[in-house]
Amino acid sequence: MNLIDIKGVSHAYRTPSGPLPVLAGLDLGVPAGTFAAVVGPSGCGKSTLTRLVAGLMIPDTGEVRLHGERVRSPRKTVGMAFQNPVLLEWRTILDNVILPLEIVAPRTSRASRVARAEELLALVGLSGFEGKKPSELSGGMRQRASLCRSIVHKPEVLIMDEPFGALDNFTREDLWQTMRDLRAKEPFTCVLITHDLRESVFLGDQVIVLSGRPARTQRVMPVDLPADRTIDILYEPRAVAMLHDLRDEIRIAQGREGAH
Numbered sequence: 001m002n003l004i005d006i007k008g009v010s011h012a013y014r015t016p017s018g019p020l021p022v023l024a025g026l027d028l029g030v031p032a033g034t035f036a037a038v039v040g041p042s043g044c045g046k047s048t049l050t051r052l053v054a055g056l057m058i059p060d061t062g063e064v065r066l067h068g069e070r071v072r073s074p075r076k077t078v079g080m081a082f083q084n085p086v087l088l089e090w091r092t093i094l095d096n097v098i099l100p101l102e103i104v105a106p107r108t109s110r111a112s113r114v115a116r117a118e119e120l121l122a123l124v125g126l127s128g129f130e131g132k133k134p135s136e137l138s139g140g141m142r143q144r145a146s147l148c149r150s151i152v153h154k155p156e157v158l159i160m161d162e163p164f165g166a167l168d169n170f171t172r173e174d175l176w177q178t179m180r181d182l183r184a185k186e187p188f189t190c191v192l193i194t195h196d197l198r199e200s201v202f203l204g205d206q207v208i209v210l211s212g213r214p215a216r217t218q219r220v221m222p223v224d225l226p227a228d229r230t231i232d233i234l235y236e237p238r239a240v241a242m243l244h245d246l247r248d249e250i251r252i253a254q255g256r257e258g259a260h
């Protein structure tokens with residue numbers, strides 16, 4: 001059974017100039033412990049999809065299920081990460097990472113929370129920065145800390161909406177490898193929204209291509225590459241073929257078939 005099951009979801013925002021259909025028949029199935037990368041044209045409804053999975057919005061029609069259960073309200077068991085890591089400047093990095101535990105597990109001891117946060121910070125290469133304030137870290141380091149915060153409470157599902165979009169290319173590739181290593185040590189189920197096709201192939205177990213707005217599932221591409229893949233794999237023929245294929249799909253989604 002899929003951990004996340006989205007079937008036939010349609011939704012329209014109510015706007016002053018009338019309903020704006022954003023999703024129209026979206027399907028998505030994510031098995032437990034796997035990583036689904038979602039790509040699609042700008043404005044097609046990707047962030048809307050994340051709100052549905054998190055239970056922040058209920059669709060007009062169709063079903064969103066976690067563990068077979070209809071999602072009808074915000075879920076504590078969902079972790080979220082966004083493009084701009086919203087770290088609290090008045091808290092240290094360690095205390096930022098601990099924050100979800102204070103909310104989800106208020107009865108745990110401070111010592112156990114600190115141990116958990118330190119363990120994750122070490123995994124992402126931030127040992128020694130626990131006492132720093134967010135502004136003392138680089139953008140890539142802040143995003144690492146934000147990643148730790150989004151999984152510190154072991155959420156069932158991690159939803160990431162273009163988390164690496166604001167980073168330079170090298171830092172972004174570093175973060176992809178950090179994600180890969182985190183997954184190996186801390187299995188979680190992830191939906192990653194991205195506009196970077198290489199990122200979708202490097203991190204995804206499947207890549208879901210959404211059509212232009214209103215979005216439906218246009219293509220589901222399994223990524224048949226080893227879990228311990230390195231960046232080099234993106235230059236191998238099988239990955240390059242997938243990237244070409246995805247580029248063609250995006251052109252179709254943008255309504256620009258045949259353009260090069």
Ligand SMILES: Nc1ncnc2c1ncn2[C@@H]1O[C@H](COP(=O)(O)OP(=O)(O)OP(=O)(O)O)[C@@H](O)[C@H]1O
Nearest residue numbers: 013014015020022041042043044045046047048049
């Ligand atoms: N709360 C809202 N009320 C009305 N319209 C909205 C609302 N949220 C989003 N929209 C509109 O719905 C459409 C889809 O928005 P959404 O943010 O889901 O797209 P997206 O695929 O994430 O875009 P991007 O690639 O730019 O991040 C857009 O046209 C947006 O303007």
Ligand SMILES: [Mg+2]
Nearest residue numbers: 046047048161
């Ligand atoms: Mg968006």
